[in-house]
Amino acid sequence: MRLGFTKMEGLGNDYVYVDARRFCVEDPAALSVWLSDRHFGIGGDGLVLIGDSPCADFSMRMFNADGSEGAMCGNAARCIGKYVYDKGLTTKRELTLDTLSGVKQLSLHIGEDGLVESVTVGMGAYRIEERELELEAAGAVFRGSVVNVGNPHFVIFCPDADAVDLEKYGPVLECHPHFPGKTNVEFASLAAPGVLRLRIWERGSGITMACGTGACATVAAAVARGVAQSPCEVRMDGGSLQVSFKDDGTLLMKGPARFVFEGSVEI
Numbered sequence: 001m002r003l004g005f006t007k008m009e010g011l012g013n014d015y016v017y018v019d020a021r022r023f024c025v026e027d028p029a030a031l032s033v034w035l036s037d038r039h040f041g042i043g044g045d046g047l048v049l050i051g052d053s054p055c056a057d058f059s060m061r062m063f064n065a066d067g068s069e070g071a072m073c074g075n076a077a078r079c080i081g082k083y084v085y086d087k088g089l090t091t092k093r094e095l096t097l098d099t100l101s102g103v104k105q106l107s108l109h110i111g112e113d114g115l116v117e118s119v120t121v122g123m124g125a126y127r128i129e130e131r132e133l134e135l136e137a138a139g140a141v142f143r144g145s146v147v148n149v150g151n152p153h154f155v156i157f158c159p160d161a162d163a164v165d166l167e168k169y170g171p172v173l174e175c176h177p178h179f180p181g182k183t184n185v186e187f188a189s190l191a192a193p194g195v196l197r198l199r200i201w202e203r204g205s206g207i208t209m210a211c212g213t214g215a216c217a218t219v220a221a222a223v224a225r226g227v228a229q230s231p232c233e234v235r236m237d238g239g240s241l242q243v244s245f246k247d248d249g250t251l252l253m254k255g256p257a258r259f260v261f262e263g264s265v266e267i
Contacts, residue, residue: 003267005035006083007042007260010075012209012238014260015062016042017076017083020049031267032063042265045205048076050083053098058084060099064204068182071100072150074212074241074253078119081106082257086115101150109254116257121212123149123251126220137172145221149251151203152183153217157227161189161199170201186214188222195233196222209238216251219243 003025006017016035018025025031032047034040046064053059060080062073077097084090085108095106105122130146133154144156154173158164164187173185185201198218200211215234222228223245231244241255 001267002264004262004264005042006262007044008079008083008257009238009260010078010210010212010255010257011236011241013073013075013211014044015046015048015073015076015079016044017048017050017079020051020061025049028061028063029067029069032065033067035265036065042263045202045208046070046073048073048080050080056096056098056103057090057092058095058097060097062099064202065206066204068204069100070151070204072104072123072213074121074123074216075210075255075257076212077104077106077121078212078255078257081108081119081121082116082259085110086259099150118254118256120252120254122246123213123216123253125250126216128220128224131224133178135173135176135178137176138169140169142169142173145224146183147217147221149213149216149220151213152179152181153186153214154179154183155186155188155214155218155221157188157190157222157225159189161187161197164199166199166201166207170207174201174203184211184214184217186211186218188218190222190227191235194228194231195235196228198234198236200236210236210241212241212253212255215241215243216253220251 049061051059107120111117127148191197202208
């Protein structure tokens with residue numbers, strides 16, 4: 001079968017997007033591993049399937065580069081908003097997206113060219129499962145917060161996130177016995193009042209340039225610790241996201257989404 005795809009990125013967090021209503025993908029986990037390979041495949045942090053839903057405008061299934069399925073991806077959610085609007089699959093500017101972590105609200109912001117420029121995602125509620133957790137890994141001790149925003153995160157505050165050896169500590173913390181299902185890992189530092197610097201080791205993908213759920217988890221942990229207040233800018237290697245709290249205490253995340261290229265591949 002010849003599979004049509006679209007490569008998109010949100011702050012450098014890039015995925016291969018497939019309209020699952022047009023193409024039947026029988027083994028998305030294996031396909032994600034192959035397509036994500038940056039040497040022998042298309043290249044990306046994973047595969048995202050866009051589908052129908054009985055309870056929302058569209059649905060999202062997201063698979064990491066190692067084939068594992070994630071419950072939620074904020075950058076992918078924004079890209080889906082751009083995909084369905086720019087391709088004329090909807091005229092709505094307020095959408096609902098069905099994910100494994102629940103139905104999310106998307107608000108599309110249209111640029112002067114009539115295309116989606118950025119998207120605000122209602123990320124929903126979060127849980128700080130462990131406010132102070134101390135773990136030993138690779139000969140070092142790390143203290144952080146365990147936050148769930150639809151997927152798990154271990155957020156570690158440090159003096160300088162850029163000085164952390166992410167390649168050394170990220171994979172060890174991701175697979176630490178304390179997290180039987182593995183976890184995303186974030187190293188964060190306060191760059192300026194209201195600005196957090198964040199570096200990410202993403203579960204199933206390794207180092208990524210940005211992580212929407214990671215940004216939200218970090219802001220939630222920072223506010224709980226008194227490190228920052230809402231709204232907050234989160235600066236990552238791929239750019240910045242704006243994260244804030246709604247009046248009901250749930251999280252909002254705003255950021256860009258961009259097409260990279262389209263094509264087809266024989267599978």
